[in-house]
Amino acid sequence: MSKPFPFSAIVAQEDMKKALLMAAVEPLLGGVLIFGDRGTGKSTAVRALAELLPKIETRAGCRFNCEPARPQDACPVCNTVNGQKAPKAVKTRTPMVDLPLGATEDRICGALDLEKALVAGEKDFEPGLLASANRGFLYIDEVNLLEDHLVDLLLDAAASGVNVVEREGLSIRHAARFALVGSGNPEEGDLRPQLLDRFGLAVDVRTIDDLKQRIEVIRRRDAYEADADGFCQSWARKDAAIRSRVVKARKILRDVDIPDDVLSRMSQLCMGLGIDGMRGELTLMRACRASAALGGRLEVTWSDVSEISPLVLCHRLRRDPLDDAGSAPRVERAIAAVSAGAGHG
């Protein structure tokens, strides 16, 4: 595999880039859903993100991405038996695991290690994609085409952060904490609301309609195809700048403060839109924190909220058969109403 297209070289699509970076800063957001037309660079951006993010620390040969300080019980590598030394700690790229549409349940959850079973008759566990995605991202292209029974598996694991495998004597539990990143084209099928909910942010990607930018996309793509390594080299510095922004944001994330009046207006906004449950409000808070941290600020402002809330709330709205406008205008109207109310009060 040659190097993926650099993240910083992606033209326009600011919403998508911002959402991806926010998900990288705050793993608790629950990932990003990218909906949009064909040929808008959805997959390109996701593959570029993995290359850009800071490395994680684990042990050499560990297939569950354990933290060196906290080995998991399921991992045969990090758990040392009778005084052997564990392998040394290494830094690896943030996992960005592709979940192919044709994946089987065994492939996702992990299953019996075929080789050992067939050859030596030993019962051993072969970790699946959920194990590989631990502490990283699980990327599903065309998420709306994913088979239902696989969606159920994912929802289960994503909700609990733990993957459980139980089969005649194989009894494995391992951490599966990952951010879901899904992309798809809504015209080819809708997503189940249960799955929609799991995504913290949703972005609608439109095709670029500015002629100059369109030409720029073509030019960069040509340059990349002609000499991938050289092209990545020339963007390396910009990528590094984004990486250091993410690292800084992660450091200050827990210290970002939300003033009380902004908090109360957030609640008003969610109530006004009739968002079910706490999940929307909680995600909105986390997203605003992440956004402020990315900007290097320690306080969330109302402008953060009005900028971010469409990403957080659009896909959580109940469908209103009487409202012909899409969900984005409804969110904007609600924000405007809350802003105006704040101005008077």
Add this chain to the structure above:
Amino acid sequence: MVEPGAGHGLVPVPDGDRSGAWDDALLAARLLKTGGRQLGGLWLKARAGGVRDAYLAHLRDIFGSRTNWIKVPNSVGHSALQGSIDIPATAKTGRVVTMPGLLARADQGVLLLPMAERLNAATAAVIGEAIDTKVSSSPLQSKDRSAVQVKTRFQVIAIDESASPEEHLPHALSDRLGLIADLSAVSWSDVSATSPRAREDASLTWQDIEISTAITELLAQVACAAGCSSLRRLRYLTLVARMLAAMESRGSVAEADALRALRLCLGVNLQSQPVQDEDQIPENRTQPSPDECQAEPSGRAEPEPKNEDRTSSSQDLTELTELLSAVEAGTISGLPELADKSPARSSTSRTGKAGTPQKNARRGRPVAVSRTAPFPDARPSIIATLRAAAPWQMIRSQNRAMLLARLSDRDKRHVKQPRALITRDDYRFQRLRHETPSTAIFMVDASGSTALERLGETKGAIEQLLSRCYVRRDEVAMIAFRGRGAETVLPPTRSLVMAKRKLAGLPGGGATPLVSGLEKGLELALSVRRQGSTPVMVLLTDGRGNIARNGEPDRNRAKEELGLVAGQYRSLEMRSICIDIARRPRESVASLAQTMGADLHFLRHADAGSMSDVVNASLVEARA
């Protein structure tokens, strides 16, 4: 469609001289040979026949006998595409042996997809991903914590035999295939007259070719105006233009190359050609809006000469600009059909359960194997179950031997040695999936003076619909209401013959029992829904019901009941269309449509053609 070349000085080609399409197809073949892998492949629109065979033979000829041609059946499963584990071989050799998938086997070759319009979206997505990443990931995992990835670079030739506008290639594929060739208008004489010869290609490669900003901009504008906004396709356009210049041994892209590239990648043509449909059509757009092509102050796009990448001769791009303005004005034939023809996605998204492919269906195409039973009395799939049990055999027989060793001799005599040890955990079930058909239910007001004419038009629309949606397995039913009640004239059917027989000689005239008509329609719709089809209701009325449910003439009561029934339509999420057939649009129909949650259309003279268009759009949408 507008007459070709109307008012734009474009030269319409006289009918019968269609060899252009064949020459273009041959050109596409040459491009495939030189740079097919950069271009993804070829979207070949051709029905079966001699012309297509000749063309495919020509392609094989060009590619030479050493190239792999992997033919992929359109019902292919993911495991066949991506490879799977060969259990018998693994057991025999004592190490994991995989069977390479079709994608890996097509490396350096051609992936041929016959009847590609029947390919399902998920399969297309898998192929599309392999085109993008040039890697096919097999289901195995290697020891280095990542899936085994096989490098594979191939080009796709998708044969699209679409017969109607509703059928087309899955978007995931059509967007990634750079070249389009349409053989539908090529006659046999063209093919035999120009017997193709594989030609030697020029020494230049496309990377050496300059393309000026002016031309790139114009290409982008034409693509935009033609309703194709995908950036991938724009990139293919510039690539093809450069490849064409390379073939002619020119150092930079000339106007002729750009025009040809537009023909080969978009099907935009200066000559009259049969209508093609592109399906990268942005939604809700009938005309490209002015802000899409922002670089134009006022209609005419005269690109300013840019000195930095002008080539030696200053180029004259009159033809291209002419083409652009023709495309924008919509006065060009051979244009991809734009959004006014394709069903616009409703912004309300009243999808409900409409047309979703039935999950866990009892019949249909096999999609996947799963551990849980798709429905309570499902039978396990034997092959999949045995495959799941295979790896465990050695482990289980060892366990068994241990248990046997503990038994006393007397008990051992009662124990039989089984051939295969299968436990409950091994059961695997085949999941099936099939698209639910839609059923259009016409509710026709057969009362009053214009009844006969209206019934006639509705019959026409029904027959047209049936002839159009035969492929999709959609059904049509009709209810007529007049006098004191409603009757089901045509029960849901797919048969054109039956429809014609039943619809012959319908009586018309009398009062308007609108409520009864709606009620009858609702009953029928619910029964259709129970049978797993999606009903689409079409109501033709002037909105003045004057007969109550019990058949008594009582206008007020009728109005009250009408509100109740219409409300039911909305609460049951029936997709419905209300067609106002009064001479002037009436408030009453509008409010009825509002209550029903129906789309409202006015057809003063409900002509069969436009009616069947409207309904057809809804039927397609119901499946989307």
